[in-house]
Structures are given as C-alpha cells and as structure tokens.
Amino acid sequence: xxxxxxxxxxxxxxxxxxxxxxxxxxxxxxxxxxxxxxxxxxxxxxxxxxxxxxxxxxxxxxxxxxxxxxxxxxxxxxxxxxxxxxxxxxxxxxxxxxxxxxxxxxxxxxxxxxxxxxxxxxxxxxxxxxxxxxxxxxxxxxxxxxxxxxxxxxxxxxxxxxxxxxxxxxxxxxxxxxxxxxxxxxxxxxxxxxxxxxxxxxxxxxxxxxxxxxxxxxxxxxxxxxxxxxxxxxxxxxxxxxxxxxxxxxxxxxxxxxxxxxxxxxxxxxxxxxxxxxxxxxxxxxxxxxxxxxxxxxxxxxxxxxxxxxxxxxxxxxxxxxxxxxxxxxxxxxxxxxxxxxxxxxx
Amino acid sequence: xxxxxxxxxxxxxxxxxxxxxxxxxxxxxxxxxxxxxxxxxxxxxxxxxxxxxxxxxxxxxxxxxxxxxxxxxxxxxxxxxxxxxxxxxxxxxxxxxxxxxxxxxxxxxxxxxxxxxxxxxxxxxxxxxxxxxxxxxxxxxxxxxxxxxxxxxxxxxxxxxxxxxxxxxxxxxxxxxxxxxxxxxxxxxxxxxxxxxxxxxxxxxxxxxxxxxxxxxxxxxxxxxxxxxxxxxxxxxxxxxxxxxxxxxxxxxxxxxxxxxxxxxxxxxxxxxxxxxxxxxxxxxxxxxxxxxxxxx
Numbered sequence: 001x002x003x004x005x006x007x008x009x010x011x012x013x014x015x016x017x018x019x020x021x022x023x024x025x026x027x028x029x030x031x032x033x034x035x036x037x038x039x040x041x042x043x044x045x046x047x048x049x050x051x052x053x054x055x056x057x058x059x060x061x062x063x064x065x066x067x068x069x070x071x072x073x074x075x076x077x078x079x080x081x082x083x084x085x086x087x088x089x090x091x092x093x094x095x096x097x098x099x100x101x102x103x104x105x106x107x108x109x110x111x112x113x114x115x116x117x118x119x120x121x122x123x124x125x126x127x128x129x130x131x132x133x134x135x136x137x138x139x140x141x142x143x144x145x146x147x148x149x150x151x152x153x154x155x156x157x158x159x160x161x162x163x164x165x166x167x168x169x170x171x172x173x174x175x176x177x178x179x180x181x182x183x184x185x186x187x188x189x190x191x192x193x194x195x196x197x198x199x200x201x202x203x204x205x206x207x208x209x210x211x212x213x214x215x216x217x218x219x220x221x222x223x224x225x226x227x228x229x230x231x232x233x234x235x236x237x238x239x240x241x242x243x244x245x246x247x248x249x250x251x252x253x254x255x256x257x258x259x260x261x262x263x264x265x266x267x268x269x270x271x272x273x274x275x276x277x278x279x280x281x282x283x284x285x286x287x288x289x290x291x292x293x294x295x296x297x298x299x300x301x302x303x304x305x306x307x308x309x310x311x312x313x314x315x316x317x318x319x320x321x322x323x324x325x326x327x328x329x330x331x332x333x334x335x336x337x338x339x340x341x342x343x344x345x346x347x
Numbered sequence: 348x349x350x351x352x353x354x355x356x357x358x359x360x361x362x363x364x365x366x367x368x369x370x371x372x373x374x375x376x377x378x379x380x381x382x383x384x385x386x387x388x389x390x391x392x393x394x395x396x397x398x399x400x401x402x403x404x405x406x407x408x409x410x411x412x413x414x415x416x417x418x419x420x421x422x423x424x425x426x427x428x429x430x431x432x433x434x435x436x437x438x439x440x441x442x443x444x445x446x447x448x449x450x451x452x453x454x455x456x457x458x459x460x461x462x463x464x465x466x467x468x469x470x471x472x473x474x475x476x477x478x479x480x481x482x483x484x485x486x487x488x489x490x491x492x493x494x495x496x497x498x499x500x501x502x503x504x505x506x507x508x509x510x511x512x513x514x515x516x517x518x519x520x521x522x523x524x525x526x527x528x529x530x531x532x533x534x535x536x537x538x539x540x541x542x543x544x545x546x547x548x549x550x551x552x553x554x555x556x557x558x559x560x561x562x563x564x565x566x567x568x569x570x571x572x573x574x575x576x577x578x579x580x581x582x583x584x585x586x587x588x589x590x591x592x593x594x595x596x597x598x599x600x601x602x603x604x605x606x607x608x609x610x611x612x613x614x615x616x617x618x619x620x621x622x623x624x625x626x627x628x629x630x631x632x633x634x635x636x637x638x639x640x641x642x643x644x
Contacts, residue, residue: 058442060445132441133382133384134628134632137384137578138624138625141574141624144574145622148618149618151614152615255449258446258449262446266442303461305461308453308457309454309458309460312451313450316450316451319443319447320432321435
C-alpha cells in the first residue's frame, strides 16, 4: 500500500475506533459521562474552527460567541413547533414567517451554519479593513452588538427570557459527527494551497501580498468557514441544553475558546482538539474547588468563581512562560507517526 | 424635547463624557507607548471603587483620606499589572500581548469575585457629593457638576506633566521611538511604569466618580465603561491625549442625547459605541485628532 492510501485507511480506522468508543459510552456510560462527551465534541468543533482564524491566520478575532449565538437561535427557532413558539413568546408574538416554520433538526443545523456565515460575510468588510488590536476590538464589539440585539429584538429572539423547551435532538452521533467533519474539512484546507497562503499572511502580510496572495480573499474564506462551523456548533449546543438565552453567549464563551486554543497551541489543529478535550474534562474536574470540602477535621467552604480564577491564571501562565502551548504549531497525524516509525526502523 | 430637559441632558452628557475621557486617557497613553490595548484598564475602575469602599467601610476612614488612598492603590495595581502581564512579553508577538491583557482582565474580575463576592456593594456617597442644587431652574446633583471639574483639573495636571517635565518629555520620546529613546540613556521600563501609574490614577478617579454616580459596585462594573472609553480613545485618535478627551465627551454626549431624543433606542444604548467604532474605523481610522498609523517594530 502506498503512503497516501495507508493514511486514508488509518484515518478511517481512527474514526471507526472513536465511534466504537462512543457507542460503548452511549450503551454503558452514565448520563453525566455522555454529557461531558457531548460538550467535548462541541468544544472541539468550536476550538478547531476558532483556531483556523486565530492560529493559522494569526489575527485575534474575539467574536466567535456572536456566531455561536446566531447559530443557536437560528436552529432553535427553526425546530420549535408553532405551538411551542406561541407558548414561549408571551411578551411579544413572534414575527412572521418564523411563527409557522418548522424544519427537521438536520436542516436547522445547516441553516444555523449558513446564517452565521452570512453574518460573517456582512461584517467581514469592516473587520478586514483593520488588523491587530483594532480587529480584536471590532470583532469583540460585534459579539456585544449581537448580544444586545438578542436582548432587544423580542419578537425574534424572545429577549432576555430566551427560548425554552427545545427538543433534545443533539446526541453523541451528531456532536462527534460534526466534530470529525470540522476537523476533516479544516485539515484539508490547511494542507491545501489556501492553507499555505494563510500561513504566509500570518508570517508577513506584505510579503504574501508581493507573492500574489490576496489577503482579503484568503482571510475571508477562513473566516466564513470558521463562522459556519461555529454556527452549526451553536445549533448543536442549543439542542443539547434545550434552553438558550442571551447570557449564554457572552464574551466569556470567547474567553474559554481562547484558553483552549492557547493551551493547545495556537496554529495547531491537534492542539485545538487537545485543548478542547482538556477544557471539557478540566472544567468538570475543577468543580471540586467550588464545592465545600470536608476533610474530616476541617471543612473548606466552596468558593464560587474559583474555577475562572484558575482558568485565567492558566491562560496567563501559558502565554507568559510557555507561549507555544502543548503542541506549538506541530500536528499529530498519521503522516507524523509514520515518518517517526520509518526513522525508528531505518536509523 | 423642551429646552430645560435638553439642558439637563446636556449636563448629564458632559458628566458621563468626562468619565469616559478620564478612562480613555489611560488607554491612549499606554497605546501610545506600547501599541497595546490594555484590556484590563477598565477593571482598574472596579479596583478603585472597591478600595474606596474598603477604606470607608472597613477602616472607617473619612472620604478625603480613603479616596486618595484608593487612587494610589489603583496606581500601584496598574504598575504591577504591567510588570506581571506585559513586561515579560515586550519582544513577543502582538497577539500574545493581547491575550495576556485579556487574561489579566479576567483574572482581576474573578479575583474580585472570589475575594469579595458577586453581590453588588452599595457605594457610600459622601455628604458633599450627595446634595442637589438649583441651577437656572434645573435640579442637578452636585456630583454631576463636580465630575467635569475634577476631570478638567486632572487633565491640566496631566498635560503639565507630559509637556513640561522631564518624565513627560521621556514619555513623548518613548511613544515616538522606543529604541532611540533607550539609546539616549532613558530607562524605558521606568517610563512605562510612570505611564501606567498616571493612566491608572486617572482611571481610579474615574472609577470612584463612576461608583458615586451609579452606586452599585460589582466585579464586572469596569467592563463596559472600559470598552466604551477605549472606543472614545479611537474616536479621538489613539495616542493623542486631547483626542481621548474630545472622544470621551463626544461619546458621552452622543449616548445621552440620542437616548433622550429617541427613548425607544434606550435598549440599544450599549450597541451605539460599537457601531460608532466600526464607522470610525471605516471612514477615518486615525480618529479626529490622530496622526496616520505607524507600526512600531
């Protein structure tokens, strides 16, 4: 078997193995474990797509929470039945045509991704006119504007009350299916000429432009793909927790994603996956510091908010002392593993 | 809108604007020297407000002792912030600095949350600021009049330091050209510390007045004033102190007057500033008083 076919085969085996593990969990795991696995997959999708913009393009985009919010609301509004909508919108009735539409879950996810992409396209013109700190603030501002709109447009989003009673359509197959799909699509993109152009822009935009790379086109492509997957992940999230409100999609969400990709290593898809998994697991494991602890002779009271202190400290320590994170910019894929094995065999 | 209401709103706008201006100066000074948005700058408002509360409530100090101490404490926090979060990254890529700034901001907020708790604390408003006066038939809180006056005094003091003292000269030099300033035998790290000190002191003054104006102090109170003050700094032309002041006043007046003119827009109030930011960056990225962008390397 030649190298490329071997890699495709091994990737297939990996995916099958992952889904076998998931099958085991869905059969024998507790609800709690399944929930963490679902969170993990959604975080992976979000982190990998966020890393595409922040890690590979080297621009600090601070508004993924906006795309997650747009995706979540789009998908939720599309799957709710007209009767449920009437029950939810008690202050102001919902606008036509949203009040009569009801589509299957899969279509609503697609719509969530496309709506997020559309919004990304609309804001890309002001966003990519600037770079660096300004881009960070503009995208952060977009996130805040979306949150303000979610609160204010009561006849579309039901305002601060949010949407309740969504059907829990999200399961392990959906979340991990989307996660694997996003990793596959984004890895393909990174290893194409587009990916190399993105890295060139990251390293030196002027030089890239001199080589005939149009920064706007390339950054736009990455931005749109990232927004699409963020939107889909938002739809999955909405149908996982079944209740959404504007407070879910604040800057805190972006901050958490930033921690994942910085700890994993900016500019590494493997790093983003590792970061997301660690975050989903660590977030649960660290709950212990917020619970009262009884050590027999002394009782330590739980301190709410301690987890966020630890997370922000972790982010600062990584950025100050280990800026490359876990993976740096390297990847862990079959190509790397096979090369290592070859070297071991023929020293 | 009758003329009295208009006048009333105008005064409110000037008062809010002067608060934005105070905070914006800190952003603009740090940006001028380090080319960094100090995301944690807004949180210094919160630090100052809590410090003032503790001075009054816990140590039973009179306000004229507690407030200056709170300002000093915040100034030192600003220097510490630079030393801990930004100094190790002077030669790192810009994205790392920004991430560190965001991390520092969240750390300050959540430390306050853990140490003090999330329940909003009432800010004690000292008697001299609590009166209501009659001015040309308008009933106005004294604080609303004091705020712009304090801002003006602090601004004049700052302009004196920046333009008439040796440290100020060094600061202006550092914001032009870092390396050459260093070659001239100036300790740039000390100048940066002074910059953070001055910016934080102004933010602290803004924070205390903000807390007296809206006497609910919580760990996240600095986030929105901070973001808006940053936008004010961009509007005025970042790196330019007078620009920050003008931007602050324009933003404060604009927010108040738009809501006064069209009350239905009140719920979108927090979005104005960001829309304004996008417009400024689209049509005049250098702001009102700004010079063309220069990239420091």
